Amino acid sequence: MTSLNAFKHSKVSLGKVNLASASVLAVMMVISGGPVFAQVDLSGYWAVRIHEDQTWRGPGSDLGEYQGIPLSAAGRMKAASWNASLNTLPERQCLPLPADDFTDIGAVRIWPEIDEATQKVIAWHEYTEWQAQERTIWMDDRPHPSEYAPHTWQGFSTGKWEGDQLTITTTHLKMAPYERVGLYRSDRGSLIEHWIRHGDHITFMVFISDPIYLTEPFVRTRDYILNPNQALRGYACTPTAEIANRPEGYVPHYLPGKNPFLLSAKRFGVPEAAIGGGAETMYPDFQLKLKDPSFASTLRPAPAGAPVPSTPPPPPDLEKVNFTVLPVQGNVYVLASEAGNVLVQVGEHSVMVVDTALEPLSSKILAAVKQISNKSIRYIVNTSYDPDRTGGNVEISKAGSQVGGREPVVSGGMPAGAAIIAEEHVLNRMSVPTGVKAQVPVAAWPTETFATPEYQLFNGEGIQIIHEPAAHTDGDTIVFFRRSDVIAAGDVFSTVTYPVIDRKAGGSIAGVIAALNHIIKISIPKDHEEGGTYVIPAAGRISDRADVVEYRDMVTIIRDRIKDMIEQKMTLEQIKASQLTMDYDGRYGAPTASWTKEMFIDAVYADLTEHKTK
C-alpha cells in the first residue's frame, strides 16, 4: 500500500470489480429486497455535451470576465494579477483540471468498485480523458483524512445517496483554477456535487465553496449522454522550457492596477458593472439594474470575503498539543501538530528526527517515535536555531544513542546521546563564548556542524542536509531523504503563514525565494504535478511540489509588489495601507503567536530597501 492510500484510511480490502449481468442483479434485488447498486446505476461511458458555457469551456472567457461568479474582493484581486504566461512555466504546464472542472470538457467513464464479500459498492470511480484524470468517490462511510494529509487536484470524495441523487462531498483539494482566467478556488475550499441520471442522460451539478475567494457557493451544471461505444484516450504531459532564457524563479503576474485586459469583455457588450463579478451579478434583479445606464457603466466594488483574524491567537497550550502520526512515504513519517511538524525517518538500525519542537513536547515526541519504531534515535537535525526547531534537543538526544560510526564529541559535558546535526550558524546562534552563561543549555547545542553547502549521511538511505543561506535565518537547512523522496523544508516553507523572515538572524526575502526555488528544482512530481517528492513544511500539511510552487509564486508576487511600490517612492505606511496582500491574507495572513502579516511586510520592505541602498 502506498502512503497516499494509507491516508485514505482504507477500512476494507478492495475487491475486484465484478459486475454481474443486469438480470442477475435484478433477481438479487428481488430476493434481498435491496438493490446491489445502492440506488441508480451510474456506470458507463458518458459523452460530454458542451451546449452551455461553450465559450468558457472551449476557447475560454476573456481575461477579466468574472460576471456571474460570486467573487470576493480577494478573489477578484487574485484573478486580476493572473497572467496567462504563468501556464508556460515548466512547473505549471502539466497541472490538470481539478475536481471542480472534472466534467467540463472531456468524455468520462464511470464504474463501481464492489466489495467481493458483501457485493456492496464501496466506491465510484470516474475517469476523464481530458488530461487523463481519475477520481474516487468512497461510498463506505470512511472519514475524511487528517487536516495534515496531502491535498490533491481531485481531493478526497465521499458519496451518499439522497433519493436518486448521488451527493458527493470533496475536501483536501489543492488550490486550483475553476476558470482559465485566474479564477481560483483556494485549498480551503470544498465541493458538494449531485449526480443525477435520467435514462441516457446525466447531469453533474457542483457547488464550489471557498471562504477566501468566493462569498457564496459557485454553482454549475454539466450535461452528458450515455455513449457505450465511446473510446477514451490517454494523456501524457512532458514539461519543457517554452520561453527561453527566463531567470530561475520568474513568476509572470500583473501588478495591482496594471492588468490591461480587465475590461476586454466589453467587446461582447458585457456592462462594466458586471465584468468584475460578485454574487449580485448572478441574480435576476441585477439584470433589471443593468437597464440603468449609469449603473451599468460603473465597475462595482467586490464584496469582502470572510474576515481575516487580526489579533494573534494565544500560544498553543502545550499540555493539550497532540501529534498526529502520518506516514509520508518510504521510511519517513511526520508528527504533525498545531505547534509545528517533526519528521521521523527510520533507517536499518536507527531513527533520525528532524527538528525537536518546543521543549515541553519532548515526551510526546518520544512517545510518537515509539509508535513508529523501537530503534534507537541516532540522529537529530535542526533545520534552524529557533526554539520550536531545537527545544527538544536535550531530551530527545538523551533518549537516543550513537550506534557505531562516529561518536559524538563528549568533552565539555556533552551527553553521548543522539548526534545533533546543524549548519554551523545554528551552533553560533545557540552557543556563547567560554565564560558567558548560555541562554540555551549546552546539551542542546548541535554536536556536529558543517559550513559547507551540504552535509551527507546514510541512515538506510542517502540523506542530504542542504544549507539554504540567508533564508528564514542564516542557518537554515532542508533535509532530503533520497530513497524515500521526501524533503523536510524547515521554516522556508509553510502552508499556514507568510514566510517568517528573521532578519536579525540573517534571514532575507531573497534567500526564502531562493530556497523555495531550490526545493522546486530538486522535487520531481509523480504525475500531473502531484505526488512524487513530498515536502514537509515547518507547519501545516504534507505537501508536494505543486504546493511549493503555489507558495513560491505567492511570495514572489508579494515581493514584486512591494518592490514596485518602493520604486514608486511609497512609504512603508502607504504600502501597508494599500492592501497589497489582500488576495493572500485569507490564506496566510492570520497572525500567529509570533508572526503577523505586518511583520512580513516590514521584513520584505526593510530587506528590499536595505539591499537597494547597498
Next chain:
Amino acid sequence: MKVRRDSAMLAAAVVFSLVPFSLGAQTPQTGAASTTPATPAATTPAATTPAAAKPPANAKEAAPEDLTGQWMAVVTEDWRYRMILPPKNDYAGVPMTFAGKKIADSWDAAKDEASGQQCKSYGAPAVMRTPGRIRISWADEDTLKVEADAGTQTRLFYFKEPKSQGGDWQGRSQATWETRATRNGTGGNNFGGGTNPPPEVPKPPALSGSLQVVTTKLKPGYLRKNGVAYSDKTVLTEYYDRTKEPNGDSWLVVKTIVYDPVYLSQEFITSSHFKKQNDQSGWNPTPCSSR
C-alpha cells in the same frame, strides 16, 4: 415524502421495471445515446403479487417531491447569452443546422417588435433559461402550474391527458413522475404519462424525485434572444430535480433537452438551476422583450 420504500414495494417496482412496454411519453433519441440495450423480462412471484398498498389517487398525491414554491434563477452559466442581449451571429454552443443558422443570421429584434413577436424567446424551450423567478403550484390535483415572471408566462404540466392543444409559446406539456427504472435507462413506466400504461401491469410506486415533462405543439420561437431558432417540430423534454444542501438550502435543477429536426443537428441540452426562496420576494412580472 410520500414515497413508500419498503422492500416489497421496491421488489415489485424493480420487476415491473424489467417488463418491456412502450413509454407513455417517448423522448426522441439521436445517435449513440439511444442504444441502451433492452433488458429481458423477469418472471418472479413478486411480479404477480404486487404489494397491496393503495395506489396514489392523483399526481399530487403521488408526488415524490414537493416542487411547489418560488424559485430564483441563479445565472452562473451562459451569462452573456442570458443576462444581456447577445450579439448577432454569436451562437456558441448551439448545434445548429444550416437552416437554423440562416434563420438566426437574419434575426432582427426591431422586426420582431414591430410584428408583436417579442415573446419569441420566452417559449417553453427557452423560458426556464431566462433570468427571473418561477412559481410552481398545483393548478388542480393532476396539473402542475409553472409561472415565470420574466415575460409573464404560464406553463401547465398535465399528468393526465393535456387540455391544451398547443400552438402557442408554451405548447402542450405531458408530465410524469419518473421511476428509478426510467432513470437507469432500462425502460419501464412512469406514473402519469397520459394514455398507455398497460392495464395488466400494476403501477409502481414513484421511486424517483424527478418530474419529467415532454412538450410538443410549440409555436416557433428562439432558444436565445439573438435569433437562435426552434421550429414547430420541436419536442422538448425536461427533468425537474430538487436538491437538499447541507446548509438547508434547496435547489431546483431543470434539465432541458430540445429536439428539433429542422434547426438543430442534435439535441440541445442545458441545465438551469434555481434556488428555493422561503418567501415571495422579488416576484416581478415583466412583459416580453426582444432585447
